[in-house]
Amino acid sequence: MAEITADQTVITTADGVPLKTRLAQAERRKKIAAFALVLPLLAFILITFIVPILDMTFRSVDNPVVAATLPRTLAALETWETGKIPDEPIFAILAEEMVAGAKARTIGKVATRLNYEIPGSRSTITKTARKLKRIKQGPYKEAFLKIDKRWGDPDLWARLKQIGSPYTLSYYLAAVDMRYDAEGSIVSQPEDRQIYVPLFWRTLWVSMLITVLCLVLAYPIAYLMATLPTGISNLLMIMVLLPFWTSLLVRTTSWIVLLQTEGVLNDIAVWTGLIGDENRLQMIYNMTGTVIAMVHILLPFMVLPLFSVMKTISPSYVRAARSLGATPPRAFWTVYFPQSVPGIGAGSLLVFILAIGYYITPALVGGRTGQLISNFIAFHMQKSLNWGLAAALGGILLLGVLALYWLYNRLVGIDNMKLG
């Protein structure tokens, strides 16, 4: 068999350029054009979504304050013998840096940071910085100890050294109810301060409960909407959408009016003699209230994907199954239900992910037992300004959601999801 050389097979265009090259060029132009078209969206997502998330996540390990404010003290502490009160030279360096820090107004951040590790130590730092301004010369060790005797505690120094590293895991530890002790090993928080791990579990559990309740309630509605004549199903659709368009706050407040102990439901129950006036049920400001209000608010997110999937299921399949002798339940279960699974998947994922990050409704009707993890993320963002801890809590939540998404993909398959 004769060998065909490469030269012989090259087909060229009219101007002599190989056709393959031309084709590649055309393809590339097309790709660039397509990319240019999605570029605005990509930039939008990058700027408003990816970058903020990365920035916030970075804050959960970022720990620049002490290293930037007290660099020479930290260097001096390198050779310090743990468990002893440092000597005069270290005190002198710290004094100098604290005065400079007070002038630059960064010492307060050091105080706040140290206070996360040793409650009550904030004032030790701020007070010392304030009083040091008036002390012009040593010996500084005595001066420090006179201002606050805590400076004689080697643990305080150990902590100062500990939080001097530019990156830290302590926010993540705090987010799972752990902490470093003075020696730097990881221990549990004291029992009366452990809140986040139980909260994560509660959030997970409540979100799943809400998802299941939404599914149970939404499935028959969606089924009716998909199978009834257009006139009635439109009416149903409007009834589903009306609350969807109503302000979240209004809906939550309405639930308060309905469910509170002097509210409509309790009044009716007392009036009809179901319960006594003194045994009114506590249905709001607890977990019950949170679940009821959230199920109501998230219900449309389950109904709509279910409906859009059920709409595409041809009624002839069930009819065929019936004509072949299947009982109605069996026809439903083996023919109809499997076809509606993509809608269940989409709706469940949507409701679950929305529920896990919800915070306004739990804040308003959650009371003592209905708080979720997002309430604490909001608290640390807005009130305590501990953005590191907020970022760590948010990071763990994000990881959890991604893990569940992965699990879902393995079990159901994301290609099986249909949003409409």
Next chain:
Amino acid sequence: MKRLTKYTSLTAALAAAGLLTATPVLAQKALTIVSWGGAYTKSQLEAYHKPYTAKTGIKINSADYNGGLAEVRAQVEAGNVTWDAVDLELSDVVLGCDEGLLETIDPAILPPAPDGTPAAKDFVSGALHECAVGTIVWSTVYAYDTTKYPGKKPATMADFFNTKAFPGKRGMRKGPKPNLEFALIGDGVPVDKVYETLSTPEGVDRAFAALDRIKDEVIWWEAGAQPPQMLADGEVAMTTAYNGRLFNAIFTEKKPFEIVWDGQVWDLDLWGIPRGSKNLKQTLDFVKFSTDTQRLADQAKWISYGPVRKSSLPLVASDMQPHMPTYTENFKNALQNNFEWWADHQDEMNERFAAWLAK
């Protein structure tokens, strides 16, 4: 105090921020003054903003927020400060000053009292901070529904914690502050020993033990508008609340509530200026103007929060005086919120309170 719901304030803040960035030309002529909304902001509009605009021609945009320093911190860290002055709680002032989020304000610039007393002596203790200037005294008190207690009426903080003598649900703020103080006062600790007691582990245990006794009867509120509403709905028989909110419910809406001033914990609101304010000079001028003797007294016409200047008190209308936290009768057994103690212990107490609450 005076909290609106979280997102309305957020929208307002966003709207305000949007307004300013959209009109940079006007930025020099207008100040953005941020406060808590509702009746409280209205009192500031009437007493400060309108007279200031009338005097100087400088327009004031009033924006609402829901407390906390999150927005201030975001603006300062992004280097784009759009809020000129913010009405802050003392605890936020301390935190914001430490974090370097607020401009320092020299109290020497403030006008003296009409009789010549320098400002530093005229303001009540703690109202002049390195980073802020006080405007009002507000307080957390408790009030009860008079129709629920036809016989013996609650009169002391101890009565609030006594569910045997005074049965009925209680409303309390969902947070340790100032419930720990209330618990100790109710448990018999004299007001001047409260923070001393709280500084020992046994004292904190004692406060939580006192709260434990009424825990099952308590409904927890978060926004300042909630407690008067819960009282009006009959959801609770007595509740802690901010005194201005209660005044509004009692005198404007004619509700049958009675305030118990015994054991009140009072606090301050102050003007703070986010660091890097673009209109610093003008804002300082506004702060000076709004905290003079007359202006502070004027504000008390509109809301029952007390002026922080001693010289303002005599100028407050006599029918308003009995509703002020600082009125002699009301002030007999009062405790000032100790911001230093809270700055030291808030992280610890918040976590402990949350853990206690969930148990």
